[in-house]
Amino acid sequence: MSSTDIIVKNRFLGFLIWQWIHSTAIFIIFKTIFLLPFITANPFTPSLVGCLAFLAFHLTLLLFSASVFIVASPQPDRAASPLEIALGLVRLVLTSSESTPDFRHRAKISLSFVLLVTSCALSGFVSVVSLCWANSDAFDGVLGLIGRVGLKGFACGLLYGLYYVFKKRWVLEFPIIQRPLFFSFKMGLPSAIRQALKLSSVAYLFSTLLVVFLPDQFKSHRTVGKFIVEQVIFYIGSFAVFLCWELSHHLHQVLHTKRFVFAPPKGSAAAETNPSEPLLAALEESTLGSLLQYLAYLDLCMVCENNVDTWRRAAFFEETGETYKRVVAVCLRPLEHLASKLGEGLESCSVDNSNQLSHQLRSPTDSGPDSKFYESFNHFQLCVWSARAVASLTAHSHKEDRFGVAQLSGSNAAVISTLLSCLLAVEMFMGKKTNLPSPHHLMGPAGIKWATPNTRREAVRGIINKKKGGPLHSKAYSMADILRTSVYCIVSAFHDEMLASAKSGVLDKDWVISSKPHYGTRELLLQKLRLFLDFRAI
Template sequence: MPPASPPDAVVYNRFLGFLIWQSIPSTVIFLLFKTLFSVFTLSTAKPPFPFAPWFFAVITFLSFHLSLLLFSASLSLVSSTHPHPHPLVSPLKLSLDLIRFLFVPGSSESTLSPDSRLRAKLAVRFAVFVASVALSGFLAVVSVCGELGDGIWVIGQVGFRGFVMGLLYGLFYVYNRCWVLEFPIIQRPPFFSFKMGLPTAITRSLKLSIVACLVSAILVPFLPHEFHNKVTIGKLIAEQIIFYVGSFSVFLCWDLSHHLHRVIHTKRCIFAPPKGSAAAETNPSEHLLAALEESNPNSLPQYLAYLDLSMVCENNVDTWRRAAFFEETGETYKRVVSVCLRPLEQLASKLGEGLESSVDGKSQISNQLLSPTDQRLDSKYSEPFDNFQLYVWCAWSAASLTARSNREDRFGVAQRSGSNAAVISTLISCLHAVETYMGKKTNMTMQHHMGPASIKWATSSVGNIGVVKKRVGPIHPKAYALADVLKNSIYHIVSACHDQMVSSAKMGVLEKYWVIEGKPPFGSHELLVQKLRLFLDFRAS
C-alpha cells in the first residue's frame, strides 16, 4: 500500500490483506484435521484418503472457506468501523423505540437522538455479527465433521451443534468486547505479533470447545426424530471425540483470524508522501492532517492517523516530518495542535456538563431520596473514557511537540501562535475535570508568590461537589490512568521549558505566555494559574 493512500483505502486494503493471510493458517488447520479424521474415523464407508471422492472434498473445502469468509466479513463489520468500546442501547429500549417508530406517526425525529441512533445501529451490527457467526459455525462444522455420517443426519444434528457453537462464540465475543482494537505501545513486526498470540488462541479454543460440546449435546435431544441417529455406546463416544476435535479446529481458526485481524489493523500506517518526492518537499504534512481532520470521528482511519502523529511527535523517527510542523507561517503547527487538543477539550466539556447537571438535579430533589450508591450517574460519566487510547495519543503528542519546540522550533511559531498556552491550559483543565470526577477536592489557596494578606481562594465552575458520594460509587478505572498521563504530559513540558517558565514567573508574566486568557473548557483561569505554579514547583500530585 502506498503511504499516500486515502484513509478509507487504508482500511479496505488491510481488509483484503487480512482475507489473504487468514486463509493460509485456516487451510493448514483444515487439511491437518481432515487427515486426522480420515485416519481415526470409525466409518468404513469411506476410504482412508481424506479427499475421496474428490468432488465431496472440493465441496467441503469450499464450504469451509465460505464459512471463514462470512466470519471475517462480520468481524470487520463490528471491529473496523468502531474500534473503541461504545455503550449499546438496551434491548428493551430498542424494542420500544422501534415499536414507537413504526406505529406512532411523526415520532421519527423525537424518538431517537443522534446518539441513540448510533447505538441502535451498533446493536443491529452486533446482532448481525452473532447471526453470521452462528451460520458460519453451521457450515464449518458440517465441512470438518462430515465423516460422522451422511445425509440429513449430518446436516441436521452436526449442523445444529455447529450453529449452537457459533452462537455461543458470537455472544462470548460481544460480551467480552473482543471487537475493541487495542493498539500496541511497541510496534513489532506482524509475524512476530501473530506468533505471540498462538498460545492464547489454542488455550481459549480448548476451553470453548468443551463448553460448546456440553451445551450442544444437551440441546440435541430436543431436535426432531429425523435428526437422531441410533448408534452404539462406543461409536457415540467416538463421535463426541471427533466433534470435540472438529469444534476445536473451528474455534482455533476463528481465534487466529480474530488475532490476525487485530495485528493487521493496528499496525502503524504512515500518512506521508514518499520521501524525496515533490509533495514531501512542499507540504509533507497534508496527508496526515487530512486524515486527522476529514476522517469520521472515532473511526479506524482516525485512530491510525493519531497513532502516526504520536509516533512522529514522540520518537526520533521521521524527524523530517516533525520538522515540517514548525514551518515558518505557523499554520501547520496550529492545525496539528488543534487536532491534538480537540478530543481533550471535548472530554473536559462533557465531564463539566455532567457534573453541573448532577448538581442541578441534587438541588431540586431532597438528598434523603438519593441513594449514595446510585450508579446511573457513574455509567453516564464512564462513556467519555471509552476513548482512553485516543486521549493518551493526544496528550502525549501535544506535550512532546511543545517540549521539542524549545529546541527544534527555529521560527518560534509555538510561542507566537499561542499554542504553548493552549496546550498547557487544555491539559491542566482536562486534568482538573478528571480529578473532580474522581472526587478529589478542587478548592485551592493561592499561597505561592503572594503574601498572607492577599491570599485568594479559587473555586471551580462546579464547586466542591460530589466529593463524598462519588467515592462511594464505582469510578471508571481508566480515570486514574488518564490522570497519570495528563500529569506526566504537563511535567514533560515543565521539565523542558522550566527555565523559561521560572523567568516568566519572576517577571510576573507567567500566565500571559502559558495560560489562555479566555475561559478554559473546565474550571477557571485562576485555577489554571494555581495548578501551573504547583507543577512549576514539582508539587502537583
C-alpha cells in the first residue's frame, strides 16, 4: 500500500474511533435517562446481558459504518438497473461474451447499494433490540421483544437504507469553506437531531403496519397502558438508533471531505528540494474518481488560489519548468475530458435528431445521448477545481514566474484554449449561440441574408428544456459561469499583453494552440477570446 493510499485508510480509522465515542454516549444517555422510568432493574449495575447488548449495538454500527464507507463516492456514479443486470447475466450465459468495464462498474455499484440496504436492516433489527433489552418485561418477555421490536427495527433500517440510496446521501459533498473538524461536526448536530426525529416518526408509522402481518403469538394483547409504554419504549429506541446513524453520516462527510495537505513538513529536507512531488504523485497516480484524487485537486486549488502556502506555489515555477508543465497537465485533464465527452454527446444528439429511425429502434436499455451528458458532468467538482486552479496559477505567473516557464513552455496558450473550448462545449449544450458567422457567409446573390437552422442546437435545446431545474441544468450553468470567471481572471492579468498581440496580429499565435482544440475550431476560439478582451463575453 502506497503512502497516499494510507491517507484514506487513516481517515476511516479515525471515523470509526469518533463514531464509537458518540454512539457510546448515546447508548448510555438513552439507557440511563430516557429509558430509566421503564427499567425495573438498576441500570448502573453491570450484567452479562447488558454487556452483550452493548457489544451487539456497536457491532451493528460497525457494519453500518463499513457499508457507508464502501458505498461513499465523491461523484454520483450511475448504478445498473435490475433489468440491465438481468440482461447482462442472460447475455453472459447465452453468448459467453465478457461484459464491458462500464457495465461491471455499474453492477458493482448496484451490489454495494444492496449491501448498504441489507446492513441497515440488520443494524436496525439488532440495535433497537439491544437498546430495549432491559425492558423485555414490557414486551411479554424476550420472544415478544424480538418478534415485535426486532421486526419493527428491521423495517426502520430497511426504510433508512432505501432513503439513503435514493436521496444520494452516499455522495461526498465538499464544503465551500473548510472549517475545523470540531466546528464542522458541531454545526451539523441540530440538523442531525431534526432529521432523526423526522425519520423515526415516519419509520414508526411504517413499522407499525407490519404488526398486522405478525403471527398471533407475537402480537400484543395487553392493556392500553402497557401498550402505550411499549410504543414509547420502541420510539425512544428507534430515535436513538436513527440519531446514531445520522451522526455517523455527518461525521463521515466531515472527516472525508476535510482538506489534506500533500506536502512535506515546512523546513524539512524534502520541502527544500522537491516540495511538489507528494501532490503531483497523488494527482497523477490516483485512480480516476477516487477520494484521494479529489483531495489532491482540492489541495492544489487552495494552493493556487490562496496566499497561505506561497512557498508551495513558488515551487511550481522552478527553473526547468517540468513541475509547472506537470501541474498544468493534470489541471487540464478533467476539462479536456469534459469538452471531449460533451462534443461526442452533441454529435450523437445531432445524428439521432436527423435519423429518427435509429432513435425509434433504440433498445430500452440503451443509455442514449441524455445519459452521455450525465456522464460528462460526473466529474463536475474536479472540473471546477481544475478551472479555478489553472486560472489562478496562470494569473499568478504574471508576477511570480521569474524564469518565464509559463510562456516559454506554451502552457498559457494551452490553458486559454482548453478553457475556451470547454466553455464553447458547455454553452452549446445549454442551447446558446456559440458560432459567430461573418456577414458575407449567409448573404445570397441578391444581397439577402439567409438563416441556416442549427439542428444540433435545436436537439440539445430540447434535452436541456426537459431537464430544466434539474441537477444537469444547474451544473451546466454553474460550469459555464466558472469557466467564464476563469478566463476573465487570466485576461485581467495579461490584458495589456493580449491587446498588444491583437494589435500586432499575433494573438492566435501567442494565446491559441496550433493544433485542433478538443471542441470547436481555432477561429472560433480566437473570436471568443476577442470577446473576453472587450469584456463582452457573457
